[in-house]
Amino acid sequence: MRQFNREFFRDLWQISKPYWTSSEDRWLARGVFALIIGLNLFMVFISYRITQWYAVFWNAVQHYQASAAWQQIFVFFGLATAYIIAAVSQSFFTEMIVIRWRRWLTHSYLDAWLARRTYYHMQVLGDGTDNPDQRISEDLASFTSQTLNIVIGLFSSVVTLGTFIFMLWELSAMIWIPFHGQTFSIPGYLVWAALIYSVFGTIITALIGRPLIRLNFMQERYQADFRFSMMRLRENSESVALYGGEEREGKHFRQRFAEVYANFWRIIWRSMRLNWWTSAYGQIAIIFPLVVCLPAYFVNKEIGVGGLQQIMAAFAQVQGALSFIVSSYTTLANWHAVVDRLRFFRQSMGEVHEIQDKHYHIERRDTPRLEVTDLNVRLPDGRNLVNGLQLQVAPSEHLLIMGASGSGKSTLIRALAGIWPYGDGAVGLPAGERPLFLPQRPYLPMGTLRDVLVYPYGLEDSSDRVLTEALQRVGMGSLIGQLEETRLWSHTLSLGEQQRLAFARILLQRPRWIFLDEASSALDERAEGELYRLLADVLPASAIISVGHRSSLWRYHSRCLRLLGGGAWRLEDGASGDEAQLAFGHLSPA
Numbered sequence: 001m002r003q004f005n006r007e008f009f010r011d012l013w014q015i016s017k018p019y020w021t022s023s024e025d026r027w028l029a030r031g032v033f034a035l036i037i038g039l040n041l042f043m044v045f046i047s048y049r050i051t052q053w054y055a056v057f058w059n060a061v062q063h064y065q066a067s068a069a070w071q072q073i074f075v076f077f078g079l080a081t082a083y084i085i086a087a088v089s090q091s092f093f094t095e096m097i098v099i100r101w102r103r104w105l106t107h108s109y110l111d112a113w114l115a116r117r118t119y120y121h122m123q124v125l126g127d128g129t130d131n132p133d134q135r136i137s138e139d140l141a142s143f144t145s146q147t148l149n150i151v152i153g154l155f156s157s158v159v160t161l162g163t164f165i166f167m168l169w170e171l172s173a174m175i176w177i178p179f180h181g182q183t184f185s186i187p188g189y190l191v192w193a194a195l196i197y198s199v200f201g202t203i204i205t206a207l208i209g210r211p212l213i214r215l216n217f218m219q220e221r222y223q224a225d226f227r228f229s230m231m232r233l234r235e236n237s238e239s240v241a242l243y244g245g246e247e248r249e250g251k252h253f254r255q256r257f258a259e260v261y262a263n264f265w266r267i268i269w270r271s272m273r274l275n276w277w278t279s280a281y282g283q284i285a286i287i288f289p290l291v292v293c294l295p296a297y298f299v300n301k302e303i304g305v306g307g308l309q310q311i312m313a314a315f316a317q318v319q320g321a322l323s324f325i326v327s328s329y330t331t332l333a334n335w336h337a338v339v340d341r342l343r344f345f346r347q348s349m350g351e352v353h354e355i356q357d358k359h360y361h362i363e364r365r366d367t368p369r370l371e372v373t374d375l376n377v378r379l380p381d382g383r384n385l386v387n388g389l390q391l392q393v394a395p396s397e398h399l400l401i402m403g404a405s406g407s408g409k410s411t412l413i414r415a416l417a418g419i420w421p422y423g424d425g426a427v428g429l430p431a432g433e434r435p436l437f438l439p440q441r442p443y444l445p446m447g448t449l450r451d452v453l454v455y456p457y458g459l460e461d462s463s464d465r466v467l468t469e470a471l472q473r474v475g476m477g478s479l480i481g482q483l484e485e486t487r488l489w490s491h492t493l494s495l496g497e498q499q500r501l502a503f504a505r506i507l508l509q510r511p512r513w514i515f516l517d518e519a520s521s522a523l524d525e526r527a528e529g530e531l532y533r534l535l536a537d538v539l540p541a542s543a544i545i546s547v548g549h550r551s552s553l554w555r556y557h558s559r560c561l562r563l564l565g566g567g568a569w570r571l572e573d574g575a576s577g578d579e580a581q582l583a584f585g586h587l588s589p590a
């Protein structure tokens, strides 16, 4: 695991820079940040005044000056009130920037993840990034709040240090160290003592706490993997239940959780060691300044209780500031882990884009019909699935793609859709038209049935009448009246019903180019036939390119592209003209 080195700060800057230098929020963010810094300076000033107050107050107490002591009590109220107002405001403004920065970063990461179908390619390419959802939902939240709090904390420490070192240096002049019956003074004695104490503490803490960086990183990953494995069960609950796979799933969950458990123990042990040290360090810090100046107190009677109190307060400020890293080591370790994960995520998205740039050689053209020229479709390992495909499909033509399982039919459809990166050649379609690609398992988004039907672009006319008619036509009349109902549709509807809904979408969106990848495979032949006839009936000018295994599909297509394996292919004329006529002959008029 890397340290807080140049590379880390470069990553940090790369993630932070856009918001602070080029976002629309930058001026507000900078203004509020300046305000936070101002409030911080004010708080350090008040702390300085309070430290001086100690001397005045305790000297008044020591010399039994009641009115002066009471007066100082009022002074303290004033100082404390000012400090509280500044501290609360500082915290409010910090939170304000944290949430605004997080909103901006979240939008920007979401855009990058969705752009150029990165989310899909990260999965297809077997990219190593674990749980992108967690990177966006949790890591960005931690990143913004930790970064601001650490930066502000660091600033505050430096200013406190600057202020109180000066005071402590002056106070050091009062310290006369008795030695063999004589006394002598060391310039800046108290400053050196605070410095040695803090540096020693910081080094020991760093040594003990360093492994926590990696352990925290791994913990996040194990937790996310554990959660994800259960999410998969939820999504595939029916299949698992039918297979009776509970035991296997249970074993898998336990394995995943065992990783969480084992790593957590490592964190506990390591944290315990760190806690031993930081607690001892914190306790000794209370007594250390006393030990350092008590001998002088008894020799130099001028110091007084007030002087001693002031020294202790100033020493505590200096030591606290110097020990910023000590007290926040765990935060720093977490922060490092968060920055690392975000860097990996950004890097992976970048790599996907690079692969896209390197491998996307399939040219997209604007042609009046579907024109495939010299298309080679490959696998990531270079194997050819389709070699030099030449194909033209006119609007209103119906083409069937067949071939043995694994011959590359779905991959060819992906290449035609422009989401498969490996290959070259050209694919032409009329520009400005939105072809519709339907997979075997249609995606039904979360939301109302209306949302499901108009997914993804919405419709010009999404009135109840239009949606109801489409439902009726695809044989889903039973859902009429549930348009505003929100359900997990993909869980409650059978695959065949889901496929019918997908056909309803086609009727509603009326695309001119329809690609169906085994989109009716869950329906019986009769229902499949009805839906194909419906499409031909309602959308006679649309081209249909289907992938399917059933020979019965032949009837609804005029040509067939057969993938023969190893890149070979053959174009066949469809069912005999008579048969096709027969199939379409009994369509009811539009």
Ligand SMILES: Nc1ncnc2c1ncn2[C@@H]1O[C@H](COP(=O)(O)OP(=O)(O)OP(=O)(O)O)[C@@H](O)[C@H]1O
Pocket (backbone or CB within 6 Å): 124, 125, 379, 380, 385, 403, 404, 405, 406, 407, 408, 409, 410, 411, 412
């Ligand atoms: N992301 C991927 N990485 C590597 N190989 C892949 C990837 N996607 C698909 N393949 C391989 O490409 C080949 C063709 O897959 P494809 O899904 O296109 O076949 P298919 O003809 O549609 O099969 P089926 O009829 O079973 O649906 C298969 O051998 C498959 O394992």
